[in-house]
Amino acid sequence: MxxxxxxxxxxxxxxxxxxxxxxxxxxxxxxxxxxxxxxxxxxxxxxxxxxxxxxxxxxxxxxxxxxxxxxxxxxxxxxxxxxxxxxxxxxxxxxxxxxxxxxxxxxxxxxxxxxxxxxxxxxxxxxxxxxxxxxxxxxxxxxxxxxxxxGCYPTVASLALKPVLSLIDSVPMINAVSGVSGAGRKAAIQTSFCEVSLAAYGVATHRHQPEIAQTIGHDVIFVPHLGNFKRGILATIYARLKSDVSQATIDAAYQQAYATAPLIRLRQQPPAIGDVVGTAFCDIHPVVHQGHLVICAAIDNLLxxxxxxxxxxxxxxxxxxxxxxxxxxxxxx
Amino acid sequence: MxxxxxxxxxxxxxxxxxxxxxxxxxxxxxxxxxxxxxxxxxxxxxxxxxxxxxxxxxxxxxxxxxxxxxxxxxxxxxxxxxxxxxxxxxxxxxxxxxxxxxxxxxxxxxxxxxxxxxxxxxxxxxxxxxxxxxxxxxxxxxxxxxxxxxGCYPTVASLALKPVLSLIDSVPMINAVSGVSGAGRKAAIQTSFCEVSLAAYGVATHRHQPEIAQTIGHDVIFVPHLGNFKRGILATIYARLKSDVSQATIDAAYQQAYATAPLIRLRQQPPAIGDVVGTAFCDIHPVVHQGHLVICAAIDNLLxxxxxxxxxxxxxxxxxxxxxxxxxxxxxx
Amino acid sequence: MxxxxxxxxxxxxxxxxxxxxxxxxxxxxxxxxxxxxxxxxxxxxxxxxxxxxxxxxxxxxxxxxxxxxxxxxxxxxxxxxxxxxxxxxxxxxxxxxxxxxxxxxxxxxxxxxxxxxxxxxxxxxxxxxxxxxxxxxxxxxxxxxxxxxxGCYPTVASLALKPVLSLIDSVPMINAVSGVSGAGRKAAIQTSFCEVSLAAYGVATHRHQPEIAQTIGHDVIFVPHLGNFKRGILATIYARLKSDVSQATIDAAYQQAYATAPLIRLRQQPPAIGDVVGTAFCDIHPVVHQGHLVICAAIDNLLxxxxxxxxxxxxxxxxxxxxxxxxxxxxxx
Amino acid sequence: MxxxxxxxxxxxxxxxxxxxxxxxxxxxxxxxxxxxxxxxxxxxxxxxxxxxxxxxxxxxxxxxxxxxxxxxxxxxxxxxxxxxxxxxxxxxxxxxxxxxxxxxxxxxxxxxxxxxxxxxxxxxxxxxxxxxxxxxxxxxxxxxxxxxxxGCYPTVASLALKPVLSLIDSVPMINAVSGVSGAGRKAAIQTSFCEVSLAAYGVATHRHQPEIAQTIGHDVIFVPHLGNFKRGILATIYARLKSDVSQATIDAAYQQAYATAPLIRLRQQPPAIGDVVGTAFCDIHPVVHQGHLVICAAIDNLLxxxxxxxxxxxxxxxxxxxxxxxxxxxxxx
The missing domain is CATH 3.40.50.720 (NAD(P)-binding Rossmann-like Domain)
Structure with a gap:
């Protein structure tokens, strides 16, 4: 082709x-x-x-x-x-x-x-x-x-959220850290070697926020961060669960959504950026705690x-x- | 002395x-x-x-x-x-x-x-x-x-949250990324150079979670992460605001709490880890968006x-x- | 097989x-x-x-x-x-x-x-x-x-030196910087994240020195360094040339040795570690200057x-x- | 003042x-x-x-x-x-x-x-x-x-070489690795975060080469490298010694030159970049081996x-x- x-x-x-x-x-x-x-x-x-x-x-x-x-x-x-x-x-x-x-x-x-x-x-x-x-x-x-x-952030955020949308009961709050390659190949003072240092940017104003909202059909709070590494995005997503949603229910929702998806890995531990860099995988690890859901998800932003x-x-x-x-x-x- | x-x-x-x-x-x-x-x-x-x-x-x-x-x-x-x-x-x-x-x-x-x-x-x-x-x-x-x-995480989380506790209306969700020095000076495979890669750990089970909860008098969801840098903690904290709380109200609350605190810097931009490393400062930057509060805060974990x-x-x-x-x-x- | x-x-x-x-x-x-x-x-x-x-x-x-x-x-x-x-x-x-x-x-x-x-x-x-x-x-x-x-250091040093051995007139001096993975997967304080910082080690006493000497049939001065990256070795090798050896002669020697070698890349610029990491290549770039030869060579130490x-x-x-x-x-x- | x-x-x-x-x-x-x-x-x-x-x-x-x-x-x-x-x-x-x-x-x-x-x-x-x-x-x-x-490179190279100039018998070969801040605060593709990777540059053509030569009164081979760190220069210098120059003679030469210099530290081990970053020190560690001298020296390039x-x-x-x-x-x- x-x-x-x-x-x-x-x-x-x-x-x-x-x-x-x-x-x-x-x-x-x-x-x-x-x-x-x-x-x-x-x-x-x-x-x-x-x-x-x-x-x-x-x-x-x-x-x-x-x-x-x-x-x-x-x-x-x-x-x-x-x-x-x-x-x-x-x-x-x-x-x-x-x-x-x-x-x-x-x-x-x-x-x-x-x-x-x-x-x-x-x-x-x-x-x-x-x-x-x-x-x-x-x-x-x-x-x-x-x-x-x-987009890169919407990919990881949406893949992480879509299986459990019907189970959550608050605006999802998406904390995401991206490698510097997300800014593209160009000279800029913000991405010069000596200036890069983990920080949030575009807090709740990033253009990927409406894209995520459109994809999941729900408002979100999205805070991107620039991290001191080249590739990869780690998203940690927070939401309150509807009452009585258990870890088992959450796990089942991901299983149902992704059991046969070859490029999604449902993980038993929080994924590290290094686990996905250089690969086409999206790794997802959900944790239920005190009526809330924390989803750790990672992708290579360029892949x-x-x-x-x-x-x-x-x-x-x-x-x-x-x-x-x-x-x-x-x-x- | x-x-x-x-x-x-x-x-x-x-x-x-x-x-x-x-x-x-x-x-x-x-x-x-x-x-x-x-x-x-x-x-x-x-x-x-x-x-x-x-x-x-x-x-x-x-x-x-x-x-x-x-x-x-x-x-x-x-x-x-x-x-x-x-x-x-x-x-x-x-x-x-x-x-x-x-x-x-x-x-x-x-x-x-x-x-x-x-x-x-x-x-x-x-x-x-x-x-x-x-x-x-x-x-x-x-x-x-x-x-x-x-503790290091409770310091930054509590300093960031205490001025606005009366204004929020949900469990605070605390996303924090720490440099590797937080693990102390010892040989361990998890903190060896080739193994360190941004990832969450101890999701909602870290011993600093009850310490933060005790200090602010409220349950929290706390997700620490290990980052690929030596020193510093960046905390990004999410909460829903009580109705009609504006950015001005939030700013005033921080001003009132910290206007004369010599080691707190209320920032107009999200602080980077590099802004506080090597210093005794705690930098704080709050953003109000769609009825929610995002607080970016940073300290040097060792200082x-x-x-x-x-x-x-x-x-x-x-x-x-x-x-x-x-x-x-x-x-x- | x-x-x-x-x-x-x-x-x-x-x-x-x-x-x-x-x-x-x-x-x-x-x-x-x-x-x-x-x-x-x-x-x-x-x-x-x-x-x-x-x-x-x-x-x-x-x-x-x-x-x-x-x-x-x-x-x-x-x-x-x-x-x-x-x-x-x-x-x-x-x-x-x-x-x-x-x-x-x-x-x-x-x-x-x-x-x-x-x-x-x-x-x-x-x-x-x-x-x-x-x-x-x-x-x-x-x-x-x-x-x-x-061994990793002897591979890059020997590949760089062997084509030009008959043209040099001094003990080769081999400055090499290796990523931390060269130390293997183990917990040790020297390779823990907070301790790694570019430095020489085992100056002229490393066990790869006699291996290089044996391979090229000549004494060498070999100074390995630990660098703050995971993978790769960059070797910069210094030697005095026999009189009247030109850049063209040196280039021809490498061409003769490696023109058909699929995993050697004769480069027109000094190779960066990042050029070879993740690959099976050895990159080599020789420079003649004032009667001396400087060879820049790089490999992925694990590949x-x-x-x-x-x-x-x-x-x-x-x-x-x-x-x-x-x-x-x-x-x- | x-x-x-x-x-x-x-x-x-x-x-x-x-x-x-x-x-x-x-x-x-x-x-x-x-x-x-x-x-x-x-x-x-x-x-x-x-x-x-x-x-x-x-x-x-x-x-x-x-x-x-x-x-x-x-x-x-x-x-x-x-x-x-x-x-x-x-x-x-x-x-x-x-x-x-x-x-x-x-x-x-x-x-x-x-x-x-x-x-x-x-x-x-x-x-x-x-x-x-x-x-x-x-x-x-x-x-x-x-x-x-x-200049930064000439400072470390000259401080390292001057005490022993009368004891060496070859062109000094100076291998130096500098942090990215040496390139100054400006946007350039070569110093953007994703492009930095340990490599030599300006092999034997850098403008600091004649400066070093002028300072020590002798031709040198100087090969600067860009390293993936912000601050600091590590120089590893190679030269052949005149016959019968011992480690003790070399050590005595440094002692004589620098015993009372408050900002020179004569070290018993090779200095790491991290030892000098943020300080005004120049650390020097000389090793005699098989008739050759290897000098490891480090400074903070900005200090x-x-x-x-x-x-x-x-x-x-x-x-x-x-x-x-x-x-x-x-x-x-």
Missing amino acids: PCAVFGASGYSGVELVWLLHNHPQFSLEYAFSSGAREDAEPIASLYPQLAGQLDVILQPWHSNLLSQLSQQVRVVFLALPHEASAEIAPVLVNAGLLVFDLSGAFRLRDPLVHQQAYGFERSANVPETIPYGLAEWTTLSGTEQLIAVP KGAAAQAVQLANQYFAFDSALGLQQRGGVV | PCAVFGASGYSGVELVWLLHNHPQFSLEYAFSSGAREDAEPIASLYPQLAGQLDVILQPWHSNLLSQLSQQVRVVFLALPHEASAEIAPVLVNAGLLVFDLSGAFRLRDPLVHQQAYGFERSANVPETIPYGLAEWTTLSGTEQLIAVP KGAAAQAVQLANQYFAFDSALGLQQRGGVV | PCAVFGASGYSGVELVWLLHNHPQFSLEYAFSSGAREDAEPIASLYPQLAGQLDVILQPWHSNLLSQLSQQVRVVFLALPHEASAEIAPVLVNAGLLVFDLSGAFRLRDPLVHQQAYGFERSANVPETIPYGLAEWTTLSGTEQLIAVP KGAAAQAVQLANQYFAFDSALGLQQRGGVV | PCAVFGASGYSGVELVWLLHNHPQFSLEYAFSSGAREDAEPIASLYPQLAGQLDVILQPWHSNLLSQLSQQVRVVFLALPHEASAEIAPVLVNAGLLVFDLSGAFRLRDPLVHQQAYGFERSANVPETIPYGLAEWTTLSGTEQLIAVP KGAAAQAVQLANQYFAFDSALGLQQRGGVV
């Missing part, structure tokens, strides 16, 4: 490139990067760790490549800035391509909420039905043209929170095994 | 030694360490970073030193294992010494709760009134004989959460300035 | 298990661990990150398993303490098994040098010819019974410096492609 | 501010920062960790402040970019101020070497005699007007390698105790 990646030089993009390059069913035909030299540039010039392993050529995208692209490729993965995705995704869809968009451009249903969160209006020529692809909770018919891949979930959705679209090509233990960054 | 430290070679102990050595009013006369060589051992043999700065001699404690100690010293700081503190504190008090105990031996009022948390019975010869020394909330008369210095708070209490006991000798920007470990 | 791993629960052992489990030509039949429970223990109980990925069972070794082992298995990898390897390797060889030993038991030719380095005498029943398996410099005939896999080199040697033994099964981008630890 | 700091918001600048603020003999009157708001800006708005500890106001420099400055202040410390220092230092000297310049503008004697290293010509109006202030090797008469404070050495020189200029105000155990960054 020939495919292309836009935004291939970013952290999520390069993980996509690696996953697709090694996937038994997809073949990577194009890797576009806005920063690439006109005469094409090996990906190892940006990521020297890939030398001798991944001979992919980055090239800049030009709109006159569209017809060639639409003839040679079936699937496109967009790892672009939000507004760039909003612009190009409809163009690609119109050219008959299947698009998995990793940006936030098409995640929020409500256009006002979207505009408030992302600061730009979504264009009108967006198809009406774009699935929000939380992989374990999404069934694709194989007729979709554009799928919105969830299950971005590139691997996109590939998982593509697997599901084409009726491949959901975890096909996702059994790795490392990443590029 | 001549003083002594027991447990001087542990992480909290060595911070105490450093603080007292540089304090304008206290003079360190003895530094006891159970692991010290009989013939006395310079502290720099364990902490080479102190060579040329701190020529303190570690020596083992023997009970036959008691009368000498009680004649030469007025104040004793105990940075010992809980059970060792429980045994020796009454002996030192009986010898007329003023004791600041950094262990958990005398913190929990209820003997059953204590035994459940610490696994041993507290002896009967404990004086009845032992203040729990949360420094900003404790007034010492100068007649106390034994003061229980709060405000242990050694510096003990010295602060001693300052208060002797009516020195509360922050005397605590304006440093670094520590030993 | 059925195989077994001894010492499967250590850091090198578990990497071996992962590599063999995913190898297209080897199948892992047994994973022995001295610490495993008698009733067999899933490897994920020690390494929870492997849950759902690697369903290998650890079991303790008993000598009465020998005949069963020798019938079911062709190759054994030993990731054991040096003395344990020295004892069991001959037993396994006598039972007809092919043994790749990752310890230092059989690396040093000179028994006196060996005893001085390792503190024990090697038993007499060791076969006389045991290849020292620096993979790029070793040709295996397929008749060997026991192969000594080089090219241990498990991956062992598998590479096994590949070579059985005439598989040298890099078969070694194109990963991550590890377990 | 009233003083001012230029470049007060950079990493070295803020350390200077902290040191001078706490110094018993200097008083900080002005802290200039090119990025400061016109209406003056508290330093804690850039460094929130200083809130409540250091109420210094940053202000932009304007040349019309010169006469006011020269009336109110005796000493100026420049923590500016090289070219900015080259421009302003002569102006300040002409106004009668004593200038300690932490940049590279006045370190290299040879104007051609300077231009090659720094890319700009030094102006002609530089006074002819500007001491290069390697503090332990410099005697100030109290009549100097401008003192060049050495002994910048701000603290500048203050030490100022102490010496005014005949204060050399280490006055430098007995701290922490820094700002």
